[in-house]
Amino acid sequence: MELIPVILSGGVGSRLWPVSREAHPKPFMDLPGGQNLIQKTFLRASRLEGVVEVLTVTNRELLFKTEDEYGAVDAAKHSQGFILEPFGRNTAAAVAAAALQLEATHGPDVHMLVLAADHLIKDEKAFAAAVSGAVALASEGWLVTFGIQPTYPETGFGYIEAQKNAPLNGGLKVARFVEKPDLETAQGYVSAGNYYWNSGMFCFRVGTVLEELRKHAPDVVEAVIKTIEKSRVTSSEKYRCLTLDANAFAQVPDISIDYALMERSNKVATIPCDIGWSDIGSWNAVAELTSPDADGNRFEGEVLSHGSRNNYVNSEGRLTALVGVEDLLVIDTPDALMIAHKDHAQDVKHIVGQLKASGHTAHLLHRTVHRPWGTYTTLESGERFKIKRIVVKPKASLSLQMHHHRSEHWIVVSGMAVVVNDQQELMLNTNESTFIRAGHKHRLQNPGVIDLVMIEVQSGDYLGEDDIVRFEDNYGRVDTLVTAKS
Template sequence: MKLIPVIMSGGVGSRLWPVSRETHPKPFMPLPDGQNLIHKTFVRATALDDVVEVLTVTNRELFFKTEDEYQRAAKVRGPQSFILEPFGRNTAAAVAAAALQLESVHGADAQMLVLAADHLIADQIAFAQAVKKAQVLAAEGWLVTFGIQPEYPETGFGYIEADKASTLQGGLKVQRFVEKPDLATARNYVAAGNYYWNSGMFCFRVGTVLDELQAYSPDVLEAVRATLSNSRLSEGEAHRCLRLDAESFALVPDISIDYALMERSAKVVTVPCDIGWSDIGSWNAVSELTAADENGNRCVGEVLAHQACNNYVQSNGRLTALVGVEDLIVVDTSDAILIAHKNSAQDVKHIVAQLKKSGHSAHLIHQVVHRPWGAYTTLEEGERFKIKRIVVKPGASLSLQMHHHRSEHWIVVSGMARVVNDERELMLDTNESTFIRAGHKHRLENPGVIDLVLIEVQSGDYLGEDDIVRFEDIYGRADC
C-alpha cells in the first residue's frame, strides 16, 4: 500500500509565547535535546514502511524554514512535496487540498497519514505498529483516528468515545467526539475505560476521504477544488510545490476536519494506542521534558535558585536567579520574558492577544528573524537608525531590491560577499564595506562555502521592513 504522511504545520502555539511566534512557531521551537518538533515529525514519518512521499501543508512564509529542517534530518527517504497556504484556513481545507493533490499523483487507493507537525511521540515502535493497524482499516474504507490511552483526567484535550463491543480488526467504532470536558467529567471518562484523547492524527484512503467530504462538506471540497485549479504547481525531480491562490483560498469555509467530517461520518473508527504522545500544548508540558532537581525545579540554561521549588525556568541567554518562589514558569528570551503561575499556563494566549491588539511586534517576530537566505538580528535601533547582524548561508542570495526611505552601510565581519550596488558589482572581503544610497538597486550574495556575516547600519526617515521593492528573487518573492 502506498503511504503518504501529510504533515500539517499551520499552528502558531500562542500558549508557548515568547518562544513561539508567528514567524517562528511552535514546530520550530528547540527542545531540550536540541531538535525541534517538525524535525522529529519528519524523521518519524520517513521511518515508516511503505512511504513513497512526504507531503507538508504549511504557510508559504515557512516554506524555506521547513526545507532547512528537513535537510538537517539524518535520513531523508523519497520525494518531498509541499502545499503552501497564503494564510491559515483550518484543517478541513488542508486535508481536502492534500487529498485532491495526492489523488492526481498517486490515485484514489493511496493512503494518507495526517500528522501534526507540533506533537511529540516518544515510542516510535508503538507508533509504527499503530499505523500498520490503521492502514488495514483504511484499506477497508474506514476513516481512522488514533485514540491516546488517557493517563489522567486532562481537561485540555478533546475525547473520543469508542464502542468497546465493536469487533473491528485493531480498532473500535467511534460513537462520538467530545469537546474538552470539565474535571469531574474527565475523571468519569478515564474511569469508564472507553474514552481516549483525540490526538488529531488520521489515516484514510484518498478516495474515501474525498467521497466522505463530498457527502458531508461539499462546500469545503468544491471551494478547495476551485482553489487548486487556480493555483501554481512547480515540479522538480524529487520536489513538488503547490502554491495556493490567495483569492480562491479565502472563499474556503474556515472549519476543522473534526467538525467538517469526522463528527458527521458513519465510517469513523479509532485505533487505541499508547505511544508516548504529547501535544506540547503549554509550558507545563514542555517542562516535563527536563528532569527535576531535588527541589522540583526544572531548569534550562544558567539558573540559580535559593529557597525556590517546583519552578520551570528557560533562560538560554543570561543568568536567571530565583529566590523564595514556587510553582512559577519563567521563560526568558532576548526581547521578552514570561513569568506565570503553573496553574495559569493555558492563559499565556491572552498575552499574545493583547500584543496583537496593540500592534506590538513581539507576537510576530523574534529579534532573530529567519529568511530563506539566512537570518538577521536587530542589535539596536533608535530615531533614524537601525543596526543589524546579517548572516547569509553559503550559495544564498538576497533579492535584487531597492529602498525608498533608507540608505544602508554594509561591513563584512567574516566570509566573502558579492554585491550589486547600483551599476557596480564588487567583491567584499573581511573588514571591507560599501554604502548603498536610498533609491539604488542592490543585492547581497554569499559565493563562498562558509556563512557570510556582516553588520548593516540603516539610516533614514523610515526603517520599516515593508520599505522594500524586489525586482528579482530566487525565492519567488519579486514584486515586478
C-alpha cells in the same frame, strides 16, 4: 501498500509564547536533545513501512525554513512534496487539498496518514504498530483516528467515545466526539474505560476520505478544487510544490476536519494506543521534558536557585536567579520575558492577544528572523537608525531591491560578499564595506562555501521593513507583500 504521511504545520502555538511566534511557530522550537518537533515528526513519519513520499502542508512563508529543518536531518533521501497555504484556513481545507493532490499524483487507493507537526511521540515502535493497524482498517473503508489511552482526567483535550461491544479489526467503532470537558466529566470518562483523548491524527484511503467529504462537506471540496485549478505547481530535484491561490483559498470554509467530517460520518473508527503522545500544549508540558532536581526545579540554561521549588526556567541567553519562589514558569528570550504561575499556563495566549491588539510585533517576530537566504538579528534601533547582524548562507543571495527612505552601510565581518551597488559590482572581503544610498538598486550575495556575516547600519526617515521594492528574486517573492527584511 503505499502510505503517504501528510504533515500539517500551521499552528502558531500562542500558549508557548515568547519562544513560539508567528514567524517561528511551535514546530520549530528547539527541544532538549537538539531536534525540534517538525524534525521529529518528519523522521518518525519517513521511517514507517510503505512510505513513498512525505507531504507537508504549511504556510508559504515557512517553506524555506521547513526545507532547512528537514535538510538538517538528512531528509533529502526521502521524496517530498509541499502544499503552501497563503494563510491558515483550518484543517478541513488542508486535508482536502492534500487528498486531492495525492489523488492526482498517486491515485485514489493510496493511504494518507495525517499528522500534526507539533506533537511529540516518545514510543516510536508503538506508534508504528498503531499506524499499521490504522492502515489495515483504512483499507476496509474506515476513517481512522488515533485514540490515546488517557492516564489522567485531562480537561484540555477533546475525547473520543468508542462504542462498547463493537470491536473491529484491531480497533473500535467511534460513537461520538466530545468537546473538552470539565474536571468531573473528564474523571467519568477515564473511569468508563471507553473514552480516549483525541490526538488529531488520522489515517484513510484517499478515495474514501474524498467520497465522505463530498457527502458531508461538499462546500469545502468544491472550494478547494477551485483553488487548486487557479494555483501554481512547481517541481525541482528536491520536491514538488503546490502554491495555493490566495483569492480562491479565501473562499474555502474555515472549519476543522473534526467538525466538517469526523463528527458527521458513520465510517469512523479509532485505534486505541499508548504511544507516549503529547501535544506540547503549554509550558507545563515542555517542562516535563527536562529532569527535575532535588527541589523539583527544571532548568534550561544557566540558573541559580535558593529556597525555590517546583519551578521551570528556560533561559538560554543569560544567567537567571530564583530566590524563594515556587511553581513559576520563567521563559526568557532576547526581547521578551514571560513569568507565569504554573496553574495559569494555559492563559499565556491572552498575552499574545494583547500584543496583537496593541500592534506590538513581539507576537510575530523574534529579534533574530529567518529568511530563505539566512537570518538577520536586530542589534539596536532608535530614531532614524537601526543596526543588524546579517548572515547569508553559502551560494545564497538577497533580492535585487531598492529602498525609498533609507540608506545602508554594509561591513563584512567574516566571509566574502558580492555586492551590486547601483551601477557597480563589488567583491568585499573581511573588514571591507560599502555605502548604499536611498534609491539605489542593490543586492547582496555570498559566493563562498562558508556563511557570510555582515553588519548593516540603516539610517533614514523611515526604517520599516515594508520599504522594499524588489526587481529580481531567487525565491519567487517579487510580487509578494513583505513583512521582514528581504
